[in-house]
Amino acid sequence: MQVGAKFTVVVLGAGGDNKHYQIEVTDYDQNNRSSAVTVNGKTYYISSRAGLGDIRVQGEVNDKPFTAQLERGTAKNPLALRVIHNGTQIDALVLSPRGAELHQLMPFKAPPDLSKFLLSPMPGLLVDVAVQPGQKVQSGEKLAVIEAMKMENILFAAQDGVVSKVVATKGESLAVDQVIIEFE
Template sequence: FMRYRYLEHIQMIDGQLAGHEMTIAKKFVVVTGGRVGSKENIQEIPIRIELKEGVYSVYIEESDGVSRYDIVSNWRPGEICLRATINGTSKITAQVERKGVKYALVLDGAHYECMVLSPLGAELQRRMPVKVPPDTSKLVMSPMPGLLTNISVKVGEQVTAGQKLAAIEAMKMENTLVAAQDGVVAEICANVGESLAVDQLIIRFE
């Protein structure tokens, strides 16, 4: 429903070439599940949306058939609160947010997130390589902007989990950085007295 409303909003933009006006597709694929660096547990749910007399009818293809949900709502793109009546009886209020092709929704305390793609977009999405997050387990980075006031280790030193590594002064408070695991210091990447940015590298382990 939200995706369709956004497309309606785009359709009203002036300056479209005659004969090339935007038409709104009726078929979409909702992609849910998965986690960063993996395509496991991803679900693709084909849906169809039809608009008639102010009612948005959403048809969802399920394993046991097609379910229909009639949605009536005055929600407009950009609003964070969505109030709607479903199938004439159920009333819902949800907090919503658009993040590019992703949509986030908080309903009754539960958080949901999905992508809404065209059928072609869903097909291309399946072919996209998975972006694996970088391994930062051997890096010590600044958790906040601040002044590096102390480095307690040197290159080649064996450290143990919980050992003090460095200290950063921010907001007139000293924050101590400790080792998350045992290791050997391979490189000191910052100098005492240096002003650090968030996520700036301080120490690298072997």
């Protein structure tokens, strides 16, 4: 960590509505593993014995203790950090100021709408499909059964709907996120 180093933390919003925070390291003491950082003009004094590979981070911010969980890489962004603290979860990127400028120019790609599909939550063998095309299903109704690791996992309807198409066949080996059933 270098005094004077500047970063931009981009907190990733679900709909592409990201928030940018300008960070500057204003003081750093390697012996005490403490630093002072300025976030959008406000200074915070941080101390922590956590290392780069630690999942649980403990320390103090302005003399108040904190504990947080850090996960590196998320399903949506392998470069992101997921921070979980007091029941709140955020995904963020730590970038150079120039990297943050370039990140703002990236178009937001909305995730595909998968609400009309039943996807396999795990790899396994499809042992039963309990519905037919054209059938009306109620929320909570049994749709399919997957066998994985010698255990049968029953998949239920999350909402009311009408089966449009049964894509997978009984006895088929399924991959994660493979479409089993399409709904209208």
